[in-house]
Amino acid sequence: MSDEHSRLKRALSRRNVLGRGVAGGMAVSFPPLALAAARPATPKGLPNILWMVSEDNNPYLGAYGDPIAHTPHLDALAKKGVLYRNAFSNAPVCATSRFGILTGVHAESCSPAQHMRANAHLPKQLKTYPEYLREAGYYCLNNFKTDYNCDIDPKIIWDDNSRTAQWRNRPAGKPFMAVFNDLTTHESQIFFKTEGRVKPEDVRVPAYLPDTPEVRTDLSSYYNRIEMMDANCGKRLAALEADGLAEDTIVFYYSDNGGVMPRSKHYSYDEGYRTCLMIYVPPKWQHLAPAPAGSVVNSPVSYIDLVPTLLSLIGQPKAPHMVGRALLGPYAGSPEKFAFGANDRQGERYDFNRTVCDGRYRYIRNYLPDVAWGTPMSYSWVAKSYQSWERAHDADRLNPAQDRFFQTKPYEEFYDLGTDRDQVRNLIGDPAQAGRIAAMRSALDRHMVKINDNGFIPEGHGAEGYFQSRNRTAYPLGKLMALAQQSARRDPRNLERFRKQLSHDNDLVRYWAVYGIKLLGSDAGLAEDRLVRLAEHDPSPYVRLQAASALCETAQHAKGIANLATILDAAPSVALQLQAISALILAGRLALPALPSIRRLTASDDENLHAAARYLTAVLEGVYAPGYDLLDRSWYDRKNGPYLGQPMPGPTF
Structure with a gap:
């Protein structure tokens, strides 16, 4: 543990050179010493800090050049502050993004925090930012959303965490750190029509979406x-x-993550990660500012930088385990070249992709290429735009750019955002981009190793966790990265390599070797006998599940379905049951013999199991159609209260 800590500390002490300016301008760079001569004397005390956080929105703001947005207050704030042109969340959904914002640690470093609606264990060594600030003398309040994807108790870390939290309630003389979360733009708010200045005929429909009344509305x-x-x-x-x-x-x-329109939130395209970020530093505290008022910074930043920034503002360096950089204050770091993102389970749907962006170009790596982008997701599919997109697909009314969403994925994607803002032209095979693609591939690999990416651990496995996953005997990250890449490339020449790994003493190695065989489709039959033995006798339930799923690609598919049904009935854990249903969804009509086991899980108290089982039951019974209530409304209201599709409560002032 001490060697690992030392390695992290050395890595975190390195500084990267200035990233190139992208997306329409030169990068503004103001190293900490550049403004030293113009700085006034440092005021006494500490500044107050106010975070205004909106939900689920891309930069549809006038300050970002949107021609139909009406956002005068934020535009004015940007003019007197600093606007970050290329700001990104580190996950395309709120809970996993908020884990990184809270801790300064990537969610995928502390599995299962990278999965939406998980409850990861946060080791006590990873303090949260309100704890740091309270130790420095701040009154810290949060109004009111938490959604941190871990087992931290908000009542412990905040002075006040409630709908009535307000800076006016602080003790006299204390500086405050106040977070106000505005849910007005939350995903659920497009489930019904909001009239206003912008009309359906005013909007631009992205090239990947059909031009339907529902999409425009x-x-x-x-x-x-x-x-x-x-x-x-x-x-x-x-x-x-x-x-x-x-x-x-x-x-x-x-904004806490990217937007809510179809193929935005929950997906690894630019719309899932691209956010708004602006910072206003009043004249009294200009010595802490990264640039003069009205500046635009084009080098990429991400939310893993927020905790180091807060610490810098109170005169503290970031902790050794933090990989972000401070954007303001005396410990401000040099600009980075890249921002990184991770996407894993979203609600009841498993996926696994990683991405890197420099502001102009985005590279995406899909580790589960057999999972289609457009598999219905119970919560998102309440939106009429998703439903109309799926109806158009079913009616064969989509062009290739629009229909691609309902297909399985390539291993790699690469887009030029400057010429293809909607990311419909995959340039991964373009010789003119080969050098840039190679550089971004390498940068992503280095990043995943640096942060000890837990993505290769199936949810619920004993190797999950910030410290547990640093045991290379239990979690041989380098070997698993190589094996998962070979698997996702679907190259039949790797079959013998996968077969050899089926006897490995590490179950995660066996797991990914089996997946590689599964992705070879008809060639998987060449390992059929081995897969049967693994599905029935492997000591690891995760390997048994993966082998059963792989059998569905062979002549022994009936045994595969039967073994998956056994996992559903045995109920070893919610995570394993959900993974088994996911495998049965991929099996399609072959899953029909497991229908009784699937149907029973529609009564599960777990929302994800309920939704996944309800979807697959409807498909197998032939009653599914776009608009089908994937979350039984009476079940949802009984469990959560009558909320779905209703306006969020407004903020308090």
């Missing part, structure tokens, strides 16, 4: 919700001014 509603969110931000800033606190408060505005 959801897009216009999204714009109108963003205008409402902007008005809320204006009220928050007015309250700060009215309380006489504006000159002492550094203000951040950001």
